[in-house]
Amino acid sequence: MKTLFDAVTVKGVRFPNRLLRSATWERLADAKGRITPALDAVYARLAAGGVGGIIVSATYLDATSRSLPGQIGLCDATHLPGHRRLTETAKAAGVPLLLQLSFAGRGGVLWRAGDPSTGELDALPALFAHGARLAREAGYAGAQIHSAHGYFLSQFLHPTANTRTDAYGGSPARGRALLEAIHAAMRREAGEDFLLAVKLDCRDLEEMPGVFEACLDTARALDAAGIDLVEISGLGGNKGLCNGSEQAESVFAREAAAVAAAIRAPVALVGADRSVETMEELLGRTAIAFFALSRPLLCEPELVARWRAGDRTPSACISCGGCYNDDGNRCLFVDL
Numbered sequence: 501m502k503t504l505f506d507a508v509t510v511k512g513v514r515f516p517n518r519l520l521r522s523a524t525w526e527r528l529a530d531a532k533g534r535i536t537p538a539l540d541a542v543y544a545r546l547a548a549g550g551v552g553g554i555i556v557s558a559t560y561l562d563a564t565s566r567s568l569p570g571q572i573g574l575c576d577a578t579h580l581p582g583h584r585r586l587t588e589t590a591k592a593a594g595v596p597l598l599l600q601l602s603f604a605g606r607g608g609v610l611w612r613a614g615d616p617s618t619g620e621l622d623a624l625p626a627l628f629a630h631g632a633r634l635a636r637e638a639g640y641a642g643a644q645i646h647s648a649h650g651y652f653l654s655q656f657l658h659p660t661a662n663t664r665t666d667a668y669g670g671s672p673a674r675g676r677a678l679l680e681a682i683h684a685a686m687r688r689e690a691g692e693d694f695l696l697a698v699k700l701d702c703r704d705l706e707e708m709p710g711v712f713e714a715c716l717d718t719a720r721a722l723d724a725a726g727i728d729l730v731e732i733s734g735l736g737g738n739k740g741l742c743n744g745s746e747q748a749e750s751v752f753a754r755e756a757a758a759v760a761a762a763i764r765a766p767v768a769l770v771g772a773d774r775s776v777e778t779m780e781e782l783l784g785r786t787a788i789a790f791f792a793l794s795r796p797l798l799c800e801p802e803l804v805a806r807w808r809a810g811d812r813t814p815s816a817c818i819s820c821g822g823c824y825n826d827d828g829n830r831c832l833f834v835d836l
Contacts, residue, residue: 548802550808561631596641598695716759756786
């Protein structure tokens with residue numbers, strides 16, 4: 501019988517359990533995107549807290565593509581020392597790290613799918629490939645392509661956001677062409693033994709028809725191309741407690757289960773994973789392999805260790821949103 505605390509090996513990377521920390525923007529890098537002592541402390545505590553793996557937050561890939569305050573960068577050798585500190589700390593704790601690579605636009609402008617020229621899009625696979633090579637050099641076990649949460653890459657898979665008529669739009673196959681090219685370029689640059697993952701939206705705020713179908717078709721196409729791990733997320737999963745009505749747990753479970761049944765690569769579910777009982781039930785009846793947590797680990801960095809020790813009380817996180825603040829995105833009730 502599968503359990504949350506099974507060790508799972510993917511692409512030669514051993515995850516000591518099925519509970520991952522999903523990429524979470526900390527807002528704690530310095531003005532040049534370098535890892536700070538505050539970020540060192542965040543990741544050291546996570547690594548010691550029992551998680552099976554950590555996906556490091558959305559990282560920009562060149563100086564013109566930074567999009568968030570306090571965002572981590574990995575553009576050149578000047579960024580490597582800080583990243584090496586993270587990977588060395590995690591390795592000592594037996595926790596693999598993946599680096600989420602993100603692109604949202606240039607010059608602080610958030611691009612929409614229709615904004616850039618075909619030539620500008622043609623240049624993105626090489627940018628991601630360079631990021632994957634640097635991630636490997638820094639000691640990461642793998643890298644994740646961020647194509648979720650309405651950000652730039654995810655728009656190419658959306659039935660109404662992608663209005664392009666060139667090679668990157670006009671049909672589902674052309675809509676996913678950019679993502680497929682990025683994955684292929686990363687694989688060539690980083691090597692066959694470097695774990696490559698992708699994060700995909702399965703739903704949007706308007707419950708737009710066609711979003712899940714695009715997610716499923718893209719997961720199948722990337723699976724055929726050799727993707728190693730697919731994380732299923734979406735928009736609308738972070739509403740939390742509202743007027744006394746509690747949000748359902750594991751809100752994208754139905755979609756993640758469908759993707760997991762359709763592909764060979766392991767699937768991770770993120771979005772209001774709060775209790776052992778709910779996740780174990782899903783683990784028992786679906787092919788979902790991992791569960792990824794974000795805000796619960798801001799609230800309780802040692803949550804997984806607590807669960808493993810036998811205290812199965814659900815996460816104390818209530819999705820209040822207070823963790824989003826200018827001093828660093830962290831739980832108001834935790835002193836890091």
